Amino acid sequence: MNSFFAVVQRDLRLAMRRKSEVLTALFFFVVVASLFPLGIGPEPGVLRKIAPGILWVGALLASLLSLGRLFSADFQDGTLEQMALSSTPLPVLVGAKILAHWLLSGLPLALLAPLLAVQFDLDGDAMEVLVLTLLVGTPLLSLIGAVGAALTLGVRGGEVLLSLLVLPLYIPALVFGAGAVEAQVSGIGYAAHVSILMAMLVMAAFFGPWMCAAALRVSLE
Amino acid sequence: MLKIFHWAAPQTFYPLAGKLWRPFAVLAAVLALVALYLGFFVAPTDFQQGEGYRIIFVHVPASWMSMVIYLAMAFWAFLGFTFNTRISGMMTQALAPTGALFTFLSLWTGALWGKPMWGTWWVWDARLTSELILFFLYMGYIALTSAIDDPRRADKAGGLLALVGAVNVPIIYFSVTWWNTLHQGASVSVTKGSSMAQTMLWAMLLMALAFWAYTIAMALYRVRSIILERERHTRWAQELAA
Numbered sequence: 001m002n003s004f005f006a007v008v009q010r011d012l013r014l015a016m017r018r019k020s021e022v023l024t025a026l027f028f029f030v031v032v033a034s035l036f037p038l039g040i041g042p043e044p045g046v047l048r049k050i051a052p053g054i055l056w057v058g059a060l061l062a063s064l065l066s067l068g069r070l071f072s073a074d075f076q077d078g079t080l081e082q083m084a085l086s087s088t089p090l091p092v093l094v095g096a097k098i099l100a101h102w103l104l105s106g107l108p109l110a111l112l113a114p115l116l117a118v119q120f121d122l123d124g125d126a127m128e129v130l131v132l133t134l135l136v137g138t139p140l141l142s143l144i145g146a147v148g149a150a151l152t153l154g155v156r157g158g159e160v161l162l163s164l165l166v167l168p169l170y171i172p173a174l175v176f177g178a179g180a181v182e183a184q185v186s187g188i189g190y191a192a193h194v195s196i197l198m199a200m201l202v203m204a205a206f207f208g209p210w211m212c213a214a215a216l217r218v219s220l221e
Numbered sequence: 222m223l224k225i226f227h228w229a230a231p232q233t234f235y236p237l238a239g240k241l242w243r244p245f246a247v248l249a250a251v252l253a254l255v256a257l258y259l260g261f262f263v264a265p266t267d268f269q270q271g272e273g274y275r276i277i278f279v280h281v282p283a284s285w286m287s288m289v290i291y292l293a294m295a296f297w298a299f300l301g302f303t304f305n306t307r308i309s310g311m312m313t314q315a316l317a318p319t320g321a322l323f324t325f326l327s328l329w330t331g332a333l334w335g336k337p338m339w340g341t342w343w344v345w346d347a348r349l350t351s352e353l354i355l356f357f358l359y360m361g362y363i364a365l366t367s368a369i370d371d372p373r374r375a376d377k378a379g380g381l382l383a384l385v386g387a388v389n390v391p392i393i394y395f396s397v398t399w400w401n402t403l404h405q406g407a408s409v410s411v412t413k414g415s416s417m418a419q420t421m422l423w424a425m426l427l428m429a430l431a432f433w434a435y436t437i438a439m440a441l442y443r444v445r446s447i448i449l450e451r452e453r454h455t456r457w458a459q460e461l462a463a
Contacts, residue, residue, distance in 0.1 A: 168357040172396035
């Protein structure tokens with residue numbers, strides 16, 4: 001458990017030394033979300049209707065943006081091999097890296113989302129649900145994405161390949177995440193969607209680090 | 222049990238695949254011809270959909286195969302991880318292009334069927350959407366394995382992806398169905414309420430069997446090429462080529 005927190009702390013500290021990488025992904029989210037009203041037109045009714053989908057797709061792309069860096073630096077300087085050789089099981093260390101990735105990419109997105117939701121004229125209830133789904137959904141994205149990042153480690157054209165592998169697997173999270181906000185707006189209530197999202201998160205948290213560690217061992221061979 | 226592992230070596234599997242692929246290819250051709258004859262000339266015209274419905278004799282079996290092949294890939298990947306046999310990874314790779322082909326065929330024939338029946342090439346129906354996502358998964362697998370130069374690593378990485386995908390396919394299908402029912406409640410449905418005429422069912426089943434035989438033949442044919450390519454440094458492969 002100590003090494004788990006040590007890895008989380010290390011990754012956070014490394015990211016704090018290079019703040020621009022974290023902030024770039026956040027600004028990407030803001031810019032993408034702001035482009036849609038410009039392309040579609042400023043009618044509040046339309047914007048309110050498409051807001052959940054757009055904010056979720058934006059969050060999904062933004063978290064994809066930082067996935068490529070999840071293992072690459074550690075892979076290049078040999079840290080990853082040391083992790084694979086250490087006495088702590090690799091899935092635990094990988095889980096720590098995924099947690100750090102979420103704290104750096106998913107959590108800021110979720111916290112920033114209300115600001116963008118105001119631009120799209122979402123009301124308070126819908127905004128709360130949006131933040132809730134992003135809080136539950138972004139760790140799911142990090143967990144699934146980490147497997148893809150591990151598989152494409154050190155591969156030619158890895159970044160583009162990563163998006164091709166991971167985006168189809170993100171679809172359930174997108175469906176239930178954006179669906180929850182829409183259900184809340186239309187008055188059905190968000191409970192069912194969020195429950196399923198949480199169920200998927202629990203499953204991914206159980207299998208994700210383990211699959212990711214297996215993929216890393218393949219890449220490290 | 223030992224006998225199975227005997228065939229797991231590329232050197233012994235190569236001649237076996239060579240013996241087997243031709244009969245399967247012939248079987249596929251014969252079955253397809255019979256099924257097409259039944260479908261085009263014997264099966265009665267549908268009283269609602271006219272002649273256009275006949276595309277389902279290709280469309281439905283292609284959709285079945287697109288899903289079966291993904292499961293078969295996951296099966297071989299699983300075998301590869303449990304027994305660490307080299308032929309498993311090669312079989313997974315040999316199946317992928319055929320799977321992608323059938324998925325594409327299913328989407329294309331679906332569009333051709335949709336235009337006269339629904340008046341549109343594409344609707345965001347649950348089945349269509351999940352078939353499209355399945356196509357993305359196949360493309361992802363092919364892209365990943367072809368981007369990795371080391372064949373052993375490509376096998377293992379691809380195998381992991383196939384397994385992750387196979388776990389996700391039901392979840393994706395379920396979520397897309399849910400999404401679809403929420404968004405367009407009164408959407409067109411592919412399921413036909415009426416029971417099918419006996420000949421129609423036969424034509425479809427025969428076509429499905431033809432596609433099975435075609436898939437097996439193609440996978441064996443392709444795996445032979447993969448084996449030769451990877452074993453080109455070995456003596457037996459060089460003797461074969463000489």
